[in-house]
Amino acid sequence: MATDRIVTLRGERELVRRAGHLFGSARSEFLCAAEDLLTWSAGVNAAFAEGCRPWHVEGLSMRKLYTPRAVADAYAEERLVRVSEHAEVRISAAPLPREAIVIDRKVAILAGPPAPGTRTYSVVSAPDVVDGVRTLFDAAWESATDLHDFRRARAAARLPALSGDARRILRMLGDGHTDEAAARLLGMSLRTYRRRVAELMTLLGATSRFQAGLRARELDGSL
Structure with missing residues (x-):
C-alpha cells in the first residue's frame, strides 16, 4: 500500500x-x-x-x-x-x-x-x-x-555473591595480568586460580577472559 x-x-x-x-x-x-x-x-x-x-x-x-x-x-x-x-x-x-x-x-x-x-x-x-x-x-x-x-548496575547487583578472593581475582583480570603472574601475586596455585576464574566467568555471564576483564573494569569502583 x-x-x-x-x-x-x-x-x-x-x-x-x-x-x-x-x-x-x-x-x-x-x-x-x-x-x-x-x-x-x-x-x-x-x-x-x-x-x-x-x-x-x-x-x-x-x-x-x-x-x-x-x-x-x-x-x-x-x-x-x-x-x-x-x-x-x-x-x-x-x-x-x-x-x-x-x-x-x-x-x-x-x-x-x-x-x-x-x-x-x-x-x-x-x-x-x-x-x-x-x-x-x-x-x-x-x-x-x-x-x-x-x-555497571547489573554487574554490581551480583557483588554480594563475591568473596574477597573473587574481587581480587577480578582486579587481576581487569589489570590484564597473565594467569601465572596473577596466581603468584595472590598466593594461589595456577590450577586453583584458573578454576576460580572459570567460576567467576560463569557468575558474571562472561564467555571469555576478555569479557570478564571488561566486567571487572565496570565493577572497578565497587571492588
Whole structure:
C-alpha cells in the first residue's frame, strides 16, 4: 500500500531493495528504537555493504534506544558494546510501543508488529508523523539508562555473591595480568586460580577472559 507520504513494504527483502539506501543517508541525525539488534539488521547491513557508514559523517548525532532484550546474553551484549563505540546507546526499562528509525527529521521507518507471517515496514515522510515519532523517541530516551550505566548496575547487583578472593581475582583480570603472574601475586596455585576464574566467568555471564576483564573494569569502583 502507498500514499504520497507513506509506503508500506512487506518483508526484509523489500525493505532492503526499496529503502536500504536510506539507512546510510543520514547527515545530521540518526535515531533508532528497537527491542534488540535484529529488527533492523537486514536494511542496515545492506547499506553498510554498499560502503555507507553514517557515523563517519562529521557532526552526525546518532542515538540508539533498546530494551534489555538487546543485552539478554553475552554475545548480544558484546555486539551492543561495539555499537556504542560510534553511537549513544541507552536501555529502556519500559517496552517500546513501536520499533522505529528517524533520519534527519525527514523520514521515519516504522516496523510492524513481529506477528507470524511477513513483517511489514512503513516508510513515512509526512512531516507531522515524522515529528510525532521523534517526539515519542525523545520521551523514551529521557527516561532510559545509558548502556554503560545499565551494565555497571547489573554487574554490581551480583557483588554480594563475591568473596574477597573473587574481587581480587577480578582486579587481576581487569589489570590484564597473565594467569601465572596473577596466581603468584595472590598466593594461589595456577590450577586453583584458573578454576576460580572459570567460576567467576560463569557468575558474571562472561564467555571469555576478555569479557570478564571488561566486567571487572565496570565493577572497578565497587571492588
